[in-house]
Amino acid sequence: MAAELVEAKNMVMSFRVSDLQMLLGFVGRSKSGLKHELVTRALQLVQFDCSPEVFKKIKELYETRYNKKGSDVAQPPPPPQHRAEALPLHSSYDRGTAVARTLPTTNIDYPALYGKYLNGLGRLPPKVAKPEVRLVKLPFYTTLDELLKPTELVPQNNEKLQESPCIFALTPRQVELIRNSRDLQPGVKSVQVVLRICYTDTSSPQEDQYPPNIAVKVNHSYCSVPGYYPSNKPGVEPKRPCRPINLTHLMYLSAATNRITVTWGNYGKSYSVGLYLVRQMTSAELLQRLKTIGIKHPELCKALVKEKLRLDPDSEIATTGVRVSLICPLVKMRLSVPCRAETCAHLQCFDAVFYLQMNEKKPTWMCPVCDKPAPYDQLIIDGLLSKILTECEDADEIEYLVDGSWCPIRAEKERSCSPQCPILVLGSSDVNGLLAAPNGNGDNGKATADVVDLTLDSSSSEEDEEEDEEEDDDDEGPQPKRRCSYEKGLVSAC
Numbered sequence: 001m002a003a004e005l006v007e008a009k010n011m012v013m014s015f016r017v018s019d020l021q022m023l024l025g026f027v028g029r030s031k032s033g034l035k036h037e038l039v040t041r042a043l044q045l046v047q048f049d050c051s052p053e054v055f056k057k058i059k060e061l062y063e064t065r066y067n068k069k070g071s072d073v074a075q076p077p078p079p080p081q082h083r084a085e086a087l088p089l090h091s092s093y094d095r096g097t098a099v100a101r102t103l104p105t106t107n108i109d110y111p112a113l114y115g116k117y118l119n120g121l122g123r124l125p126p127k128v129a130k131p132e133v134r135l136v137k138l139p140f141y142t143t144l145d146e147l148l149k150p151t152e153l154v155p156q157n158n159e160k161l162q163e164s165p166c167i168f169a170l171t172p173r174q175v176e177l178i179r180n181s182r183d184l185q186p187g188v189k190s191v192q193v194v195l196r197i198c199y200t201d202t203s204s205p206q207e208d209q210y211p212p213n214i215a216v217k218v219n220h221s222y223c224s225v226p227g228y229y230p231s232n233k234p235g236v237e238p239k240r241p242c243r244p245i246n247l248t249h250l251m252y253l254s255a256a257t258n259r260i261t262v263t264w265g266n267y268g269k270s271y272s273v274g275l276y277l278v279r280q281m282t283s284a285e286l287l288q289r290l291k292t293i294g295i296k297h298p299e300l301c302k303a304l305v306k307e308k309l310r311l312d313p314d315s316e317i318a319t320t321g322v323r324v325s326l327i328c329p330l331v332k333m334r335l336s337v338p339c340r341a342e343t344c345a346h347l348q349c350f351d352a353v354f355y356l357q358m359n360e361k362k363p364t365w366m367c368p369v370c371d372k373p374a375p376y377d378q379l380i381i382d383g384l385l386s387k388i389l390t391e392c393e394d395a396d397e398i399e400y401l402v403d404g405s406w407c408p409i410r411a412e413k414e415r416s417c418s419p420q421c422p423i424l425v426l427g428s429s430d431v432n433g434l435l436a437a438p439n440g441n442g443d444n445g446k447a448t449a450d451v452v453d454l455t456l457d458s459s460s461s462e463e464d465e466e467e468d469e470e471e472d473d474d475d476e477g478p479q480p481k482r483r484c485s486y487e488k489g490l491v492s493a494c
Helices: 002-013 017-026 035-048 052-066 110-114 172-180 283-293 298-309 352-361 383-391 458-474
Strands: 086-088 102-104 141-152 161-169 183-185 191-199 215-218 221-223 257-265 271-280 321-325 338-341 379-382 397-401 406-408 423-425 490-492
Touching (some): 191 257, 257 271, 283 379, 338 352, 352 379
Antiparallel strands (some): 086 102, 215 257, 338 379
């Protein structure tokens, strides 16, 4: 096998540009670039992915060039022997790059070409737009190493379904980081190799976006990709949460090379992929980091309150105070860690604990108060409101005053019930003995409240009303007002 690799490398080194392009096109790799770029790409193919079909194609191209039928072409010169010597290349362990094993010695500066990583998605260095495609930073993922810069998925033909391979190897340091990392859950390490996909757009950092018909194969197994969220609204297409795809559990955690194949639908839009070694964070870890670096001093918060309530000379309305609720709008519970985005214009806070937990499950990073973006790096903990929460435990709302001070707003006590309207008695004319039944003789000179028995039919009700009117005419004496609380079975007629 080693002899075949040496032979294949020597044959590749003698290829012309057209031969190199035919070979790279045969395996579905990019054919664009200068000759030395094509050579390095082809040598990488031989070194790490030389299947029998690839070796057969190399030999066929080599023989075709020197053994054309009907032509007196001299026999091909023997491959230069000095090219068979191997030059070991070492990648930077500090940068966490993939390892290039050995390549033939030539006058090409291979360390400059292989100094960062190996991949099969584009030429080496990879074909990257200028300026480069950038991916947004994800709060729950801390990037440790960049294994493959965002590289465009280039269609190789006019078919709708395309495949793009990528071959790389982890360094011993990276393998050690993964193995020694803690388990977030059974089978899921905190240090991971993730695949991120986005639109090929250099105007701004891009969010993760999957192409249609995406499938990711790692070595010999397919990796699960997040599915679609079902939509309950008619006419609204279901949405897919586009997140980094964890490949770690399907990779070889050794010096062996890993092959990743991305299958995607070619429907006109251009996508780029990148590989990263990351450490996944939890909401508790993000909360602790926010408490360490994100607390805004109470005096600064007080100055912001004064600024909000400062008299505007152009306004005809003077604001003397602003109310702030101590209840989180997310979960309707009392705030524990009052938080808001520094870009928000309001003083109302939400609870950082629940906000981070919700974004850990379904990242949206939208303020629940004003419905505007509230990314993690813009969050601050309100030091003034945190102090108020410890001093004011018997109120659910406070009011900021123009001088920056505050006062609690406590709920008013329940007022005694003094119904000024007739009472409907449901089902009975005597409820708990509080109301006496109507008396035709007007005993004791007392009159009771109007009573309607809803169990009677309409005819009997009309007769009772006529009798009540006659009795009211005969009754004498004042009708005292009754003060009582609503009892069971009584409702206001107002």
